[in-house]
Amino acid sequence: MNLLWLQSGGCGGCTMSLLCTDAQDFVGLLADAGVDLLWHPSLSEQSGQEVIDLLTAIESGVRPLDILCVEGSLLTGPHGSGRFHLLGGTGRAMIEWVRALAARARHVVAVGTCAAYGGVTAGGFNPTDAVGLQFDERQRGGLLGADFRAAGGLPVINVAGCPTHPGWVLDTLLALGLGSLAEGDLDEFGRPRFYADQLVHHGCSRNEFYEFKASAEKASDLGCLMEHMGCKGTQAHADCNLRPWNGQGSCTRGGYACISCTEPGFEEPGHPFAETPKVGGIPIGLPTDMPKAWFVALAALSKSATPKRVRANATEDHTVVTPASRKTGLK
Amino acid sequence: MSRVVLGPFNRVEGDLEVTLDVDDGRVRSARVNSPLYRGFEQILRGKHPFDAMVFVPRICGICSVSQSVASALALRDALQLEVPPNGDRVTNLLLACENVADHLTHFYLFFMPDFARAAYAGEAWHAAVKARFEAVSGRARVSMLPARARFMHLMGLLGGKWPHTLSLQPGGSARAVSGAEVIRLFAILREFRGWLERELFGDALEAVAAIDSAANLARWAAARSPASSDFACFLEVADALGLAALGRGTGRFLSVGTYRIGDAPAYAGGVWDGALRPFRHEDVVEDITSSWMMAPSAPAHPWAGDTEPDMDKDGAYSWCKAPRWQGQVVECGALARQVVDGHPLARSLAAVDGGSVSSRVVGRLLEIARTVIAMETWIREIRPGEPFCQRADLPEEARGVGLVEAARGALGHWLVIRKGRIANYQIIAPTTWNFSPRDQAGTPGALEQALVGAAVPAGEGGALQVQHVVRSFDPCMVCTVH
Numbered sequence: 012m013n014l015l016w017l018q019s020g021g022c023g024g025c026t027m028s029l030l031c032t033d034a035q036d037f038v039g040l041l042a043d044a045g046v047d048l049l050w051h052p053s054l055s056e057q058s059g060q061e062v063i064d065l066l067t068a069i070e071s072g073v074r075p076l077d078i079l080c081v082e083g084s085l086l087t088g089p090h091g092s093g094r095f096h097l098l099g100g101t102g103r104a105m106i107e108w109v110r111a112l113a114a115r116a117r118h119v120v121a122v123g124t125c126a127a128y129g130g131v132t133a134g135g136f137n138p139t140d141a142v143g144l145q146f147d148e149r150q151r152g153g154l155l156g157a158d159f160r161a162a163g164g165l166p167v168i169n170v171a172g173c174p175t176h177p178g179w180v181l182d183t184l185l186a187l188g189l190g191s192l193a194e195g196d197l198d199e200f201g202r203p204r205f206y207a208d209q210l211v212h213h214g215c216s217r218n219e220f221y222e223f224k225a226s227a228e229k230a231s232d233l234g235c236l237m238e239h240m241g242c243k244g245t246q247a248h249a250d251c252n253l254r255p256w257n258g259q260g261s262c263t264r265g266g267y268a269c270i271s272c273t274e275p276g277f278e279e280p281g282h283p284f285a286e287t288p289k290v291g292g293i294p295i296g297l298p299t300d301m302p303k304a305w306f307v308a309l310a311a312l313s314k315s316a317t318p319k320r321v322r323a324n325a326t327e328d329h330t331v332v333t334p335a336s337r338k339t340g341l342k
Numbered sequence: 343m344s345r346v347v348l349g350p351f352n353r354v355e356g357d358l359e360v361t362l363d364v365d366d367g368r369v370r371s372a373r374v375n376s377p378l379y380r381g382f383e384q385i386l387r388g389k390h391p392f393d394a395m396v397f398v399p400r401i402c403g404i405c406s407v408s409q410s411v412a413s414a415l416a417l418r419d420a421l422q423l424e425v426p427p428n429g430d431r432v433t434n435l436l437l438a439c440e441n442v443a444d445h446l447t448h449f450y451l452f453f454m455p456d457f458a459r460a461a462y463a464g465e466a467w468h469a470a471v472k473a474r475f476e477a478v479s480g481r482a483r484v485s486m487l488p489a490r491a492r493f494m495h496l497m498g499l500l501g502g503k504w505p506h507t508l509s510l511q512p513g514g515s516a517r518a519v520s521g522a523e524v525i526r527l528f529a530i531l532r533e534f535r536g537w538l539e540r541e542l543f544g545d546a547l548e549a550v551a552a553i554d555s556a557a558n559l560a561r562w563a564a565a566r567s568p569a570s571s572d573f574a575c576f577l578e579v580a581d582a583l584g585l586a587a588l589g590r591g592t593g594r595f596l597s598v599g600t601y602r603i604g605d606a607p608a609y610a611g612g613v614w615d616g617a618l619r620p621f622r623h624e625d626v627v628e629d630i631t632s633s634w635m636m637a638p639s640a641p642a643h644p645w646a647g648d649t650e651p652d653m654d655k656d657g658a659y660s661w662c663k664a665p666r667w668q669g670q671v672v673e674c675g676a677l678a679r680q681v682v683d684g685h686p687l688a689r690s691l692a693a694v695d696g697g698s699v700s701s702r703v704v705g706r707l708l709e710i711a712r713t714v715i716a717m718e719t720w721i722r723e724i725r726p727g728e729p730f731c732q733r734a735d736l737p738e739e740a741r742g743v744g745l746v747e748a749a750r751g752a753l754g755h756w757l758v759i760r761k762g763r764i765a766n767y768q769i770i771a772p773t774t775w776n777f778s779p780r781d782q783a784g785t786p787g788a789l790e791q792a793l794v795g796a797a798v799p800a801g802e803g804g805a806l807q808v809q810h811v812v813r814s815f816d817p818c819m820v821c822t823v824h
Contacts, residue, residue: 231731
């Protein structure tokens, strides 16, 4: 299989994230799964006319294309013309190139939330009319239309995340190369379920604070970030705390809230990102699958049962009360 | 006279198109077009000021931390916050990690692969360069990327992830560091230093940082084989191809100063044009004569700047605005930073060639050596248990400026808050300076000037000299327009 990677209305950060992979040689890894790099804007030698010739050969069907990866949202403005991004050297709107090449590809992969759903570029009043390949936020459609299927039979595969984790991208491409990715492996927003069937909450290092609703009140506090600091880890679909970033990192480990960057429309949450919206003192965004009455009852109970250590540490930036030593054996 | 359009330009961050007027096989004039517009300055209007910290890193995946720092500094200025020294140390470490990693990305992935091209097959050095640096298949990639990724475990520890952290706050760092983590940071940096000294330099970082003139750099190179390190290999290629005489810039270098602890920067700011002049942000305007932007009456300081796209404007040819300092075109980047800071090798190179393909690359590699040494100091100075972040409360009305040096040069954010919301947010990125289009006086931007004279041999579609000049600036096009 060959792979063509294009970038449009995004920041290039998903490629940069990919370069942080802990795989010793990710190009060799992909090659061993049968995926060869045809062209990538950051990695390949070909520039200018050499690239235009390649794209033209794919569009005309002379050169087959197996995997088309698109990074960045698709800019349909102004007035549907796509002129906010004319591909350098071609005078032709990037959305036209992507439409033409997607029609030839066996698989189409949206790398990152921009390419999947519009993402940050669609924020504010969306000045460039940015959309995803097959979604416009939560709405099916996007650039290619709700009914689009790549030649291989799958809809667009949405490796959402801002940025994407290198492991999400590599595992998706490896699965395509090894022929093991089927439609049932994608969730309702087209995300590979191997990471989207998890919640960011799973494996969060602030778990004990969450259990007791011992909450952070300001940046750098150790406590749970859900009650006051805007954290959506209990609702956001991703395995960020099970599959760490850059060694042992994650957003919540880095001191700040999950902003649910794998979810369509995350860029416009309707409230300041770092504040939890509440009604009557109770957060609006309760944990996924949890009835409100249960949450309120459980929160009240756990707050009343919070150990002094946990309560004290929650609003400090380092541990001020250490766990007591207990004899844990029977002898 | 013939016209040549080059694009899409790859191995730059983002998309780029260069239009050249060629006469007698040489570039007579150049026009640089940044062909992608996303509208971040429009998106930010009306938002909660702290939400800027979510949006601005996503301007750019390769300068993400730099954008975060500029935003945090602009908010800090608006809020009049004092930051604890630990906050500055962690900020410096994250920023330095990004800048050093970007320098490596540029050298190994973006710049050197052009010398592995078949067009250079007749050169004595070509086989060795091809084996090491050829795009995708060169051996250096398999060594550099894992070393870079392990170095960036520092980002995971201090920033949660890279790119797009939210740990950098107006009040300092949301991520406090424990004593055990200081040890881990030390270990990460020690391993990276080892790789740099073995593979990139073939010498101690201190020895590289101590090279103090163009002549002594030539002596350093002459004393070792080109195969002994990637730096030596580059110097051989640069010498053979005359890269010190290619891509001469304006000779006017800007750095806003960076890596502050309190008010003291590790690399001092200013403008160097043979003498050092103070840099005041009040001396900056953005000119949009050649930009696809609706025109106000005159070039404006960013606090008074505006961003309204107009793609049908007569005479415009780029989404990029044209920033000018005291009306002048300036060049920024690692070389500029080292020149302004007064490093003797950088000053010597600038005096010899005024800024060239070769000296820009040397400036970057010199800076890797100096910055990693500085990082070791910041790690040792972290005081676990002392505060890392100051609480930040938002005023209803304020304005602020945040100035920082990204890998590829000077980055500024100008913020106006009214009624507790962002009323205006203007950004000037490094490549906005370097790749600006013509201003109202018709003066071309820094790259447009540096391209004049580059060879475009008939029949050579790639225009290799043009590619070397363009990439020597380490352009970041997604930052340029944002």
